[in-house]
Amino acid sequence: MPLLAIAAVSMLLLFLCAIIRKRKTARVSFITYLSLIVIAFSSLQAFFKLYSGKGGQEAMNFFVLMVFAALFLQIPIAIMFSTFEPVKFDSLVPSRKNKHALAALQNEAARAAAEERQVELSEQDLRLLDVSRDFTVHAVDSYTSANGITTFLEYINKTIKDQISADGGAILMIDDFEDVISVKSFDGDFPPPYKLPADLPHKPIRVATNFKFATFPLEGNIFGEIATQGRAELITKPETDSRIYQNGPEEFLECGSYIISPMKIQDTVIGLAAFARKHGNSVFNEDELKITSTLCDFAAATIKNVIAVQDIIEQNEVAKEAELASRIQASLKPAKLPLIQGLQFGVFWEPCQGVCGDSYDILVSRKDRISFIMSDIAGKGMNSVVVMSMVRSMQRLVINSMQSAGKILSWVNRGIAGESFSTDHFGSSALINYDPTTKTVEAAAGGVIPVYIYDSEKDECVELTSPSEPIGVEKTTEYKDFVQKVKNGDIIFTYTDGLVEALNESGQQYSKESLLRVIQENHAKSGKDIARLVKEDIKKFTGSAVQHDDKTLLIVKIQ
Template sequence: MFRSDAIAYLPLLGTAILATVLFVFLAVIKGRKTAKVSYLTFLALVILISDCVYTVYNPGITNFVLLLLLAAAVLLPYLVMLAFAKPKAEEPKAPLAEEIKKPEIVVEDLKPEEVNLIEKGRSFVSMASDSFGKKDGMQNLLDEINKTFVEITGADGGAVLMVDDFEDSINVKSFTGVFPPPYRLPEDLPHKELRVSTSFKFANFALRDNIFGEIASSGKAEIINSPKNDPRIIENGPEDFLKLGSFIFIPVRLPGRDVVIGLIALSKNPGREFTQEEFDWALTLTGFVESALKTTINFQVYSEKNEISKESKIAENLQNILLPKKLPPLPGISFGSYAVHTEGVCSDSFDVLPVRPDRTSLFLMDVAGKGTNSFLVMSMIRSMIRLLVNTPQPAGTILSLANREICGEVNFEHFASVALINYNAQKKTVQFSSAGTTPVFLYSAQKQTIERKSLASEPLGVEKTTSYKDIQFTVSEGDIIITYTDGLVEALDSAGKQYSLNRLLSIVKTNSKSSGKQIADLVKADMKQFVGSEVLHDDQTLLAVKIQ
């Protein structure tokens, strides 16, 4: 295979082998992405390897040089690009541990009173964190804030007021010292110092037509050393304790939201005035107050939400316990139900009671409100209905008796919409009564029509003397009784469109040959498709009764 001078080509074989090794290493580097490798590099190596092998088997300098030039020509543009491309900025090296120096902080000399302000402000923030979980934590913090402002400014009296957004008012939460009221006193309040100060301690003011509300609404801090010249301030009488001196009013904002949540009010007796320096100290201290109150208020909001969530979860678990788990055979009917509970709502419940051979009772209930209060009303009504359906009393009488008990026993406002249906399989008669927004519909297999049978009426729990009417009708084989809670037809899709009664009744009518369970399952599937990933805001319950 080799000529006598073939040994001269051994370096070419060595070059081919080294190029192959280089090719393999570059392939590994590119596969592991430890460095960037151009495909042109691989192409140049392939040409070089092929050139060396070809020249060994086909000696000749011309072919070798031409292929070598080709490899160089392939690689040359890539090298030119790298040579003249914009250089990357060199990343700064991380300094060694011994090279890291702490920045020098230059602190101006502080006056003793300024140091005192900072220490007082820090104590507010510390006290705010310590108040978490304590029953009187917020009140203690407000009292300390009030006391500190009086001390720092040399005031004779001070008050901290907090804004109540729901009542559109500002209320006194902390009071100390002597504070002549700068607002008009009630006409029937005796001008006695103890009575006036006691009235102020528990006062609340509108956010207008008084100095506290005006300052809180404007959001602007003010120092008023001549209150008689300010039309917003009222002097109530000649008595010494009612004479006005000097005032400071500073709104307290919620940091990050620029919302006024309270007011610092300070007072000096006649003959004494607040200085600009004292006003500035109070303004500085207010910044610490705002941070402390934000921390405390955020914790209170979190704590309240957490408690509501726990309460709702307990109510939801109890609600699930009340639902029937396994029904016995029901004479003369095919029964189906669809129930979806929204987290934290706890408003819907239903039951099916085959109490006697001539009566199967079904009831559906939707209680207004959320949480444990709703559950208490729900369980009370459920217990009374379960007890009363065992008597010969008709549905209207049973609801009237339950309503009377709810109005007499429950001391909080919670109303309930209820449909109670008594079915006699022997006579194929339906007797029912409804309260509130829970309707009853009948699909007639003979007429192939759907008719609303229920009448408008007050919910349970509104008026103790309300009397609920009985409605009775005869049914035939194939007829379907439908009742549901309003959360079902009011469910919204992603576009804000309601599910609607028409869509529900269309499913019932179209699938009238199906059993009660199949109809309920079809409604469930259609609702899931309609709502998609949207969050439900109310419980949904449907009862479907197919007469056999």
């Protein structure tokens, strides 16, 4: 309903604007009509997509993007009306007055307004307004392009350079994370105003290449100082400016005149536009400094919007990748727990958000071997899903062999560590082989996933495995086997670290001791009930605190 309300209000405003324009009681720009049409259309489009169940999130993303574009279209008009002298209206005549008098007054007002506009909007002002509109058009084209921001900066650089007849131009952008300013666009002949490296040959192509990829600190050089001060400067006598370094004696290195203007959003400098004329050419003047500053203000707004829209698009693409990875991962999880005589199972699996790094599996490979697997792969992207599927596939491939749990885990590690994609993706994995004919447990663990056994006779929980090197780190790692006899009433269980590290609102961890207590107190219940009680206890402990890791528990009770 809010979307329909927005569409209705937009159409009402569009209708009123049409009446205003027809009656000439005020001037309504074409941009305003276009913005209202965009908002009305996007509201209706989003409403039908949302309530038809076809891509709710995509519909809202489309609506936000279109509203953003509609607001963005108003920027040139807003800048024009906020910087130029206002047009004066002597009077507004209501419609109930005599029509002839109304027409006469309107004609008089129109003539006066036309005369004022002719005075106020000089040829230069109109040219700059056209340039700002071109910036807007090219900004829209840059939204979805892979190299959009680079191409857009090159266009801005060349446009301003042509407007002031500069020999060379450069756009530099500030990196907030490293406190440096880097050249992002370079065009033409630009004698460098900074000291060139001592080992750089004084050849035009080598000097231009050095400038094109240069990075400067925010102090100790002309670019950094102007970016810090946030004030445009006209330099016509570089030989008297201590901030300008004369690299000479080659003619192409002789410094001429410079205009360096910051690009600001409110009081925040996001970059610089620098322009040069070669030594011997006419120097820049104050009018050209004003043109550069005005166009830099236009450019800063459009650059910021391009970056913001590209961030939104990138986040949307990441969300789509996460959705795809989640579907793949869901297909890897057992659809249901198997029914095996003499065993009871319980599982608690709770992903934190997006793609879960935890996985578990139960495999009946032979009469004398039932295997239980618990894994926790680092990361949450598509690469993590690939590593997870590789681990699962390798384990399923060799689980039916006569090799022990430790040897199987070593083979899997060797295969994963040898793959280039897993350089930054490693994880923990525990493999438990249970022989129902002898009631023997054989376990191996890589990383921090433990394997515990509740001893029903001693009424205590004992850790069977010990921490070791994660899988995927070192190709030569060998994993140790741990063997234990079990009996009816005993419980084998394993879990990922996110379960015991779950935080409450005070920042305290749930802890291993709490988990062991719940299992020990409820050992007489079924495996399914034990897992449920653990889940309830964790939920009670964490309350409404936001969790940052996945939680998985696998219970195997011997009957």
